[in-house]
Amino acid sequence: MNTDLYEEITAYLIANQNQFYRLAYSYVQNQEDALDVVQNAVCRALEHYEELKKREAMRTWFYRILVNESFQLLRKRKQFLWQDEEEIAQIPYEEKAFEGTTDVYTCINQLAPELQTIIKLRFYEEMTLREIAQVTGRNLNTVKAKLYRGLKCLKGMIQEVDR
Amino acid sequence: MKSMEEAKRRYEEIPIPEELNQRVLDAVQMAEAKRVKQGRIAQGQVEQGQIAQEQMEQSQTKPHQKIYGSWRARWARGGLAAAAAAAVLFVTGLNTNVAFAEGAGRLPVIGPVARVLTFRSYQTEMDAVHISVEVPSVEMIAADLKGLEAEVNEQIHQFCQDYADEARERAMEYRQAFLDTGGTEEEWAAHNIQIQVWYEVKSQTADCLSLVVTGSENWTSAYQEFRYYNLDLQKGGLMTLEDVLGKDFVTRVNAEIERQIEERRKEGEIFWTAEEGGFSGISEDVSFYLNESGNPVIVFDAYSIAPGSAGRVEFEIPRA
Numbered sequence: 001m002n003t004d005l006y007e008e009i010t011a012y013l014i015a016n017q018n019q020f021y022r023l024a025y026s027y028v029q030n031q032e033d034a035l036d037v038v039q040n041a042v043c044r045a046l047e048h049y050e051e052l053k054k055r056e057a058m059r060t061w062f063y064r065i066l067v068n069e070s071f072q073l074l075r076k077r078k079q080f081l082w083q084d085e086e087e088i089a090q091i092p093y094e095e096k097a098f099e100g101t102t103d104v105y106t107c108i109n110q111l112a113p114e115l116q117t118i119i120k121l122r123f124y125e126e127m128t129l130r131e132i133a134q135v136t137g138r139n140l141n142t143v144k145a146k147l148y149r150g151l152k153c154l155k156g157m158i159q160e161v162d163r
Numbered sequence: 164m165k166s167m168e169e170a171k172r173r174y175e176e177i178p179i180p181e182e183l184n185q186r187v188l189d190a191v192q193m194a195e196a197k198r199v200k201q202g203r204i205a206q207g208q209v210e211q212g213q214i215a216q217e218q219m220e221q222s223q224t225k226p227h228q229k230i231y232g233s234w235r236a237r238w239a240r241g242g243l244a245a246a247a248a249a250a251v252l253f254v255t256g257l258n259t260n261v262a263f264a265e266g267a268g269r270l271p272v273i274g275p276v277a278r279v280l281t282f283r284s285y286q287t288e289m290d291a292v293h294i295s296v297e298v299p300s301v302e303m304i305a306a307d308l309k310g311l312e313a314e315v316n317e318q319i320h321q322f323c324q325d326y327a328d329e330a331r332e333r334a335m336e337y338r339q340a341f342l343d344t345g346g347t348e349e350e351w352a353a354h355n356i357q358i359q360v361w362y363e364v365k366s367q368t369a370d371c372l373s374l375v376v377t378g379s380e381n382w383t384s385a386y387q388e389f390r391y392y393n394l395d396l397q398k399g400g401l402m403t404l405e406d407v408l409g410k411d412f413v414t415r416v417n418a419e420i421e422r423q424i425e426e427r428r429k430e431g432e433i434f435w436t437a438e439e440g441g442f443s444g445i446s447e448d449v450s451f452y453l454n455e456s457g458n459p460v461i462v463f464d465a466y467s468i469a470p471g472s473a474g475r476v477e478f479e480i481p482r483a
Binding site: 014042046128 | 166167169170171173174175177179180182183184186187188189190191193194195197198280302303
């Protein structure tokens with residue numbers, strides 16, 4: 001039992017809870033669910049703390065758990081249809097749930113789940129691409145390509161309204 | 164309305180409910196409780212019946228009150244230092260560039276295909292020589308720029324490293340000479356020698372990212388160095404003046420600089436004449452960056468075309 005690591009994780013989780021909550025909220029869009037997600041993620045992280053191999057990776061390791069918990073809850077509520085990566089790539093998401101707004105924040109929440117995650121981690125959480133790759137379990141180039149596509153999608157959504 | 168900054172602000176305004184802290188603490192306690200139990204099972208010290216009984220007890224009492232005590236006790240033993248360490252660790256991890264953050268807000272969403280962030284930042288002191296280094300890294304997301312990112316970053320990192328090393332050597336030689344000629348350590352410390360390596364983002368658009376990496380020593384300007392990087396975000400590669408101004412850029416730039424020198428002379432600025440070794444036309448690899456209005460700005464090192472007191476001299480060249 002590595003007590004130091006366990007306590008360090010605990011300290012980190014408590015100190016950064018507000019950030020976790022915001023990210024969770026941005027997916028589930030209501031307070032109760034967001035609280036559940038954070039609580040479950042914290043619990044899960046501590047139960048599996050030994051899976052954290054390098055302590056420098058603590059942040060990305062936990063965000064991976066947090067994002068997974070968020071998606072799991074959405075899946076449970078069936079608000080979110082989890083799709084294969086290939087399918088997502090082919091669906092112009094903006095047509096599906098697009099409500100006509102120039103508000104970037106709202107647009108981001110309408111992107112395909114993985115694109116959402118990448119954009120949120122980059123712009124809201126200011127992670128590096130490498131960190132995002134760790135969180136999403138993708139390789140760096142995939143993350144780059146997806147981020148690029150996500151931003152293009154956003155641009156498309158916003159211009160659509162302008163016209 | 165359309166900026167990423169706006170979206171981020173909205174994100175950060177998501178209100179934090181009061182219960183959050185308690186819920187996080189509950190989770191910590193739940194995990195702790197499970198861990199304690201699993202630990203005992205592993206050690207074979209507890210009979211099944213006892214565990215079941217404990218579980219019942221727990222569901223009857225308020226879980227967090229019971230376990231909170233043990234967690235807190237452990238916390239007090241060594242947790243505070245760990246908490247502090249963790250906090251520091253994660254603050255420094257997020258060292259993004261302020262200039263960028265401000266600039267990014269004004270960009271359209273598609274704009275930030277590249278960004279500059281502080282790759283590493285450190286400060287050291289040795290023999291009263293203060294060294295502060297901020298190494299930038301460029302991050303790009305457009306896949307077709309492959310290679311540029313790695314190449315530029317390697318150049319930048321190498322430059323920062325080399326400059327810091329060489330500047331320290333120079334300072335150490337200076338120190339030795341100072342002590343050898345009768346100076347004391349106290350007097351040396353009063354020199355307050357500082358070496359700085361840092362960077363600045365000059366401008367960023369969807370087409371180009373312009374930054375300058377600078378190395379300087381406060382006791383001599385002779386070794387000041389500036390490296391300009393103008394990244395072409397559309398085609399990949401470093402932008403040249405020709406890319407910006409077209410084929411006849413040398414003639415155009417020279418004419419414009421001569422015109423501006425004349426104008427500035429009238430306002431009292433001193434430039435060396437051609438005989439004194441003043442401006443005599445740019446070389447093809449002259450330093451430049453793109454400013455916020457997208458115009459190239461040509462930069463001359465101190466002493467090169469004007470007296471050192473003028474410092475570095477800049478000329479903005481309007482695009483056609």
